[in-house]
Amino acid sequence: MSTKPARMYTKLEGPAYTRRKFMGGVPYPKITTFVHGNRHRDFDVELHLIAEESCQIRHNALEAARISMNRKLTAALGTENFYFQIRPYPHHVLREHKMATGAGADRISSGMKLAFGKPVGTAARVHSGDIIVVAKANGSGAKVLKRTLKKASIKLPTPCKIRVIKGKQILDRLGV
Numbered sequence: 001m002s003t004k005p006a007r008m009y010t011k012l013e014g015p016a017y018t019r020r021k022f023m024g025g026v027p028y029p030k031i032t033t034f035v036h037g038n039r040h041r042d043f044d045v046e047l048h049l050i051a052e053e054s055c056q057i058r059h060n061a062l063e064a065a066r067i068s069m070n071r072k073l074t075a076a077l078g079t080e081n082f083y084f085q086i087r088p089y090p091h092h093v094l095r096e097h098k099m100a101t102g103a104g105a106d107r108i109s110s111g112m113k114l115a116f117g118k119p120v121g122t123a124a125r126v127h128s129g130d131i132i133v134v135a136k137a138n139g140s141g142a143k144v145l146k147r148t149l150k151k152a153s154i155k156l157p158t159p160c161k162i163r164v165i166k167g168k169q170i171l172d173r174l175g176v
Helices: 059-077 139-154 168-174
Strands: 035-037 045-051 055-058 082-086 092-096 118-126 131-137 160-166
Touching: 035 059, 045 139, 055 059, 055 092, 059 082, 059 118, 059 131, 059 139, 131 139, 139 160, 139 168, 160 168
Parallel strands: none
Antiparallel strands: 035 082, 045 131, 045 160, 055 118, 082 131, 092 118
């Protein structure tokens, strides 16, 4: 079965549903690795990807952003010349009331109103101003790092901004 559109799960509604020990059959999140690159090196440039609106980010959107960033940074800089970390963890369990689909389903699919639903996935709850990604690189890779963060933000359901934490002079010198 295919996943439903992200707009169905993006809004923050109601309290978080996180107590997995009381539910059965919660699927594991697709994202399993949150840190990539060289963790032990001190880098010149540090950028943060920050959410501008409160929303829920599904686990597959976080995984898509992670894959995109890792692929582009590894190809451009190599594995030892960058570092990035995905901050939010998808704790919130998404539920869906399964309905009949197909030809003629409109007559029988009114279902129960406000039904509780079965777990179908997980999401991370992010509020306005929360850091989604922390990324670091040296001066030579700063341009690639900023472009990569911009591409990763497209995969997320909230508008994002990039904040320079360290290395503003290097970015100005490169014209980024």
